[in-house]
Amino acid sequence: MLAPSTEAELSAVLRDATGPFEIVGGGTRPVGAPVAATPLSTAGFAGIRLYEPGALTLVAGAGTPLAEIEAALAEGNQRLPFEPMDHRGLLGTAGEPTIGGVVAANVSGPRRIQVGACRDSLIGVRFVDGRGEIIKNGGRVMKNVTGYDLVKLLAGSHGTLGVLTEVAFKVLPRPDAAGVVMIEGLSDARAVEALAMALGSPFEVSGAAHVCAGPDGPPVTMLRVEGFAEQVDYRTARLQALLAEFGPSTVETDPVRTAEGWAWIRDAAPFHGTGGDVWRLSLKPSDAPALVAKLNADRVLYDWGGGLVWAELPPGTDARARLGRFDGHATLVRASAETRTRLPVFQPDPAPLAAITKGLRAQFDPRGLLNPGRMG
């Protein structure tokens, strides 16, 4: 596999290219329409370039394994704020997720509701575009409005605007403790109300999910707070009192069990190894229960206070046709190659926005070399 290890080499590869490339990080997140092209690996851009705990800053090559970054941060008692999801279980992939892949797919987790998505922690990128130009944007400081913010544009561009070579993050302290308030037996609508009430409280909820009834038991609504142990005790108690109208609640503070529970939500574990297509919906939280009812899905998981819905539908079903128009977007994360070719994986944009998107792609990748067709 092509695996340049300097930006100059990568630039030459792209400048001299005669055909398209599929950009590969760890290969664990093949989200998007299938791409038939020569694999081009970012593995040559590996390694942490800078980690300054006192400045809350980490810079790494795009091909650096995520695990290596998380381990280094843990050593400094810090973490990536946005809790990136591991797609391997959901997509049945193997390999080592890379930080560049996290950025390219703007991968976040439950804590997105509190601290923002991957794109919100990303403060700098270096990349090579489809013309072979080596480009930097942003930097290593967390406040930077110098020129246009291409950092955000690159996050979530799924390798279609440029090949990332280096990424820089604002990181955050890793809290000492976590506590989870759980309420059983709520309907979807009541659960989303409970999550909204908690998220509208001053208790800094860092996770707000609802697991529907399933073979594992009755529905469970879950709220996480994190901080110093005293803070966690105080906030879980206040949340319990606040949510009293939703019925009795329990609190879990065991570090292993809370971490496992939220990793299960983060990685969409209820859909691991099931046979259907999996859709990921970002929507207005209070709209979620009614939209989920319209979806008539086989399996559903709510995160982000209801603003994120994972739904499993029979293979080949068009979720968007069931949903009709709504405030948000639906992404077909897991389906056969045939379905991902037939149905748009990413939410189609209205005409003026589609034209802008097309225009941007033509600017950064005029010859269509980078993951052509992946985002539609």
Place this chain on the structure above:
Amino acid sequence: MQMPTPNAGVMAKKARIVARLREVLPDHAVIHDPEETRAYECDALTAYRCPPLAAVLPSTTEEVSAVLRICHKEGVPVVPRGSGTSLAGGALPTADSVILGVARLNRVLETNYADRYIRVQSGRTNLSVTGAVEAEEFFYAPDPSSQLACAIAGNIAMNSGGAHCLKYGVTTNNLMGVTMVLMDGTVVEIGGAHLDAGGLDLLGVICGSEGQLGVVTEATLRILRKPEGARPVLMGFDSNEVAGACVSDIIKAGVLPVAIEFMDRPCIEATEAFAKAGYPMCEALLIVEVEGSPAEIDMQLGLIKQIALRHNPVELRESQSEDESKKIWLGRKSAFGAMGQINDYMCLDGTIPVSELPRVLGGIKELSKKYGLDVANVFHAGDGNMHPLILFDANKSGDLELCEAMGADILKLCVEVGGCLTGEHGVGIEKRDLMHAQFTEGDMEAQLRVKDVFDPAWLLNPAKVFPLTVTASRREPAAAAA
């Protein structure tokens, strides 16, 4: 400061342009009398002034669209204007331009507490967004110092920050959606009450584009529940290095204060003389604020004080009451006013890696000696966003130029240590010609290509952000076509 030569063709057809604008706007919304257009000749960077050809004050997205369609057709440059508080000259007109002011677009369109957002027209002031949700104990987090006056439109254009972004982020982290009008009059909706983009993150590149990609008329903003309480601690140190080390240690200890503000001796002396906040006379002063319940605040401040004590502070004062908190913040909040009392000043806002603080402060001291101009430093230390205030005398011939040259050297130093030219004010015209210090031609070209897509005619605020030589090949054909 060089600006492009005004387009004589456009100037010559002023009457026709005004007449067309009056066809789509009420009479009072089209300002063209030279006496009246002077009100729009500058923003808060008052050293540079130029009355526009005309100014328009539309009240709806449809009116904005109609205005832009006319200007697009006539080849007239448009300079969008929020409240005119830009310190970087972002709203400075050219003589051939139409100022598009959003001041009359000031309504709240929707508040939704369950889904935690507010939808406003973009001319609404920053503070009045919080004002609209305060009764329900909510607030809008980004808090630039000009928040009483500055408009959300300008906040979005400059991706404004504030004192509390260490915890809450800047505008881009709190902006969920916009209604925006492109230069050709097309109205687009991007984002909304949901999170993240379904395709490319266009919202992310629009925020901070300094009014060069489109005119934002409505915005969906994230609102948050107010914390139970907040309280600062004030600490004084006998060197900048020690204060810098203390900031770094606080952050490493796992506390995330909502604000860490830093003032140096010249700044402490000036504000003390002006505001009498009772600050200790020392080399460096930190104000660290934390949030939560009274017990949570006690615990966090206890930890912070322990760390501070290891650095031998000359003063350590924890607020015990609302009054004491106000007093601690009083000096910091009057810093700019205090400086204005004693001098004219130029306020920079380069950002540096926190670890480079002592080196940069030392460098600024040397430059101050070299140029013979005093500098006071006040800044957001948690995120490295500096605010050196260079004092000069605007009535003294040559002083402004000297001050600008020194400012340029300070900003180059910020870039040299790994930082950037501007952390929250924007580039505007002020730092336009320094962009080469931070970016290669290729880095800038990539950005210009984005503008090519949104504004192919290069009519929206065209003389800003990038050096004129870099944009000439794009601006000049556009001007010739007009």
